[in-house]
Amino acid sequence: MNKKLKGIIISGATGVGKTDLSIKLAKRLNADIISADASQVYKFLDIGTAKVTEDEMQGIKHYMIDVVEPDEDYSVGDFEVEVNKILHEKEENAENIILVGGTGLYIRAITDGFSDLPTKDEKIRKDLEKKSLEELQEILKALDLQAYNEIDLNNKLRLVRAIEVCKITGGKFSELRVKNIKKNNYNFLKVFLTRNREELYERINKRVDIMIQKGLVEEAKKVYNNYEDSLYKISAIGYKELFNYFDGKVSLEEAIEDIKRESRRYAKRQMTWFRKEKDYLIYNLSEISEKEIIEDILRNYDNFS
Numbered sequence: 001m002n003k004k005l006k007g008i009i010i011s012g013a014t015g016v017g018k019t020d021l022s023i024k025l026a027k028r029l030n031a032d033i034i035s036a037d038a039s040q041v042y043k044f045l046d047i048g049t050a051k052v053t054e055d056e057m058q059g060i061k062h063y064m065i066d067v068v069e070p071d072e073d074y075s076v077g078d079f080e081v082e083v084n085k086i087l088h089e090k091e092e093n094a095e096n097i098i099l100v101g102g103t104g105l106y107i108r109a110i111t112d113g114f115s116d117l118p119t120k121d122e123k124i125r126k127d128l129e130k131k132s133l134e135e136l137q138e139i140l141k142a143l144d145l146q147a148y149n150e151i152d153l154n155n156k157l158r159l160v161r162a163i164e165v166c167k168i169t170g171g172k173f174s175e176l177r178v179k180n181i182k183k184n185n186y187n188f189l190k191v192f193l194t195r196n197r198e199e200l201y202e203r204i205n206k207r208v209d210i211m212i213q214k215g216l217v218e219e220a221k222k223v224y225n226n227y228e229d230s231l232y233k234i235s236a237i238g239y240k241e242l243f244n245y246f247d248g249k250v251s252l253e254e255a256i257e258d259i260k261r262e263s264r265r266y267a268k269r270q271m272t273w274f275r276k277e278k279d280y281l282i283y284n285l286s287e288i289s290e291k292e293i294i295e296d297i298l299r300n301y302d303n304f305s
Contacts, residue, residue, distance in 0.1 A: 005090075006304060007097040007186040008297065009111065011036075011274055012193035013267035014102055015204040019052050021193065021290050022100040023060055028298060029096045032061040034083055036101030036110070039236040041067040041074055044223055047216045048238025048259075050207070070223055071230035073125075075161060077117055080109040080183070087184040097186065104273040111190065113182030118168045120161075128160045139163050146174035155235055189281070189304045191297055192274045196286040204263045208238075212256060217242060237262045 008031075010022045026033050035041075039049040043066045051065060063086050068074050083099075087110075090097050099110060128136065136159040141148040143166040151158050162173040169176060195203070220242035227234060231243055238259050245255035274280060281300060283293045 005094055005186045006301065007087075007099060007188045008301060009036075009107055009188045009190040009280075010098060010100045010193065011104070011107055011191065011280070012102060013200060013270040014050075014263055015207050015267065016193045016195055016200060017285055017290070018100055018102070018193055019050070019056065021294065022098055023052075023056065023058055024290070025294055025297060026060045026098050027058065028294065029098070029301075031096035031098045032063065032090070034086060034097060034099045035062060035064045036079075036083075036099050036103050036106040037064075038074075038076075038079075038103040038106060040065050040101075041079070042070045042072075042234075042236065043068065044070055044219070044226075045234075045236050045239060047211050047214050047219050049236060050211075069227075070236075071227045071233040073120065073157065073233070076105045076109050077114060079106050080114040083110050084183045087186055091185055099188065102270050104270065104277065108277070109180075110184065110186075111182075111188045113180035115177045115179045116181060117165055117173075117176055121164060121168055124164050124167050125160060128163055129156075133159070136160065136163065140166075143167075144172045144174050147172065150174060156232060157235065187305070189297070189301050190277070190279050192277075192280040192282045193293075194271060194282060194284050196284070199286050200267060201264050204267060205260050208256065208260045208263060211238065217245075217252070221246065237266060 008025070010018050010025070012018050022033055025031070037049065039045055040051050041064060045051070052062060064079070064083065067082070087097065099107060101107065131139070133154065133156055136156065137148070137153050140159055140163050143163060147162045151162060153159065165173040165176060194200075216238060220239050223234065223239060224231065224243055224246050234240065241255045241258040241262065244250050244258070245252050250258065281297070283296070285293070
């Protein structure tokens with residue numbers, strides 16, 4: 001690590017206000033933005049993932065948005081490789097960079113490094129993908145109880161990946177994934193944005209209503225029609241709930257309520273995650289203005305090394 005390079009992390013729960021603040025900050029620092037959102041890497045999932053629009057970018061370059069098809073496998077390992085390539089390019093001119101998002105594992109892979117897990121094995125993966133969620137849960141429980149207790153057991157892709165790593169290596173996914181190697185020269189000032197819970201949940205509910213008005217149902221229907229053979233791979237909130245509506249399992253009103261509930265639950269998980277992480281500056285947007293937060297971040301950034 002020859003050069004001392006600095007970057008900023010802007011993290012926080014869904015709907016907290018990361019996008020607006022990060023763009024204002026990027027303009028002050030003449031910085032580019034890298035998205036750290038596990039859903040925004042997918043093309044065509046625009047409205048439901050609150051993807052930043054060209055107008056909202058205000059000329060700030062954004063990376064890691066619209067990277068792969070909605071049904072393609074994309075992991076934290078893929079993200080780590082791609083982002084480190086970008087950071088190595090930025091290192092040449094010691095450019096400022098802001099990493100913005102709410103996917104804690106993606107952020108940690110860049111700030112703290114990532115384990116050198118094996119690449120996917122098509123045969124093992126195909127065999128596992130044929131199994132039900134319950135079967136996969138039982139397999140993982142037998143192979144790696146710690147991973148079973150830690151990961152989202154309703155996320156089929158995560159289950160498949162954890163089992164796949166166990167089978168390829170003969171080791172435990174939970175142990176292998178924490179043997180981290182950092183592969184960039186940036187030191188990051190870490191910021192976590194939050195709001196009082198009632199206000200955050202109200203913002204989330206309102207945001208879902210706005211997404212519906214903007215055409216989320218129509219967008220999800222296109223995805224549903226274009227990827228009907230691989231819909232189980234698309235687990236982004238806002239889409240899987242509407243797929244249930246298209247399948248006739250729930251009414252539209254129920255699907256919208258499901259989206260709001262799942263978004264609130266996701267926000268709660270995000271807040272829990274980031275509060276356990278180390279070295280984060282925490283700012284509550286319910287108690288301090290965005291302008292004051294930006295000024296304080298800049299002061300901290302000047303003194304940060």
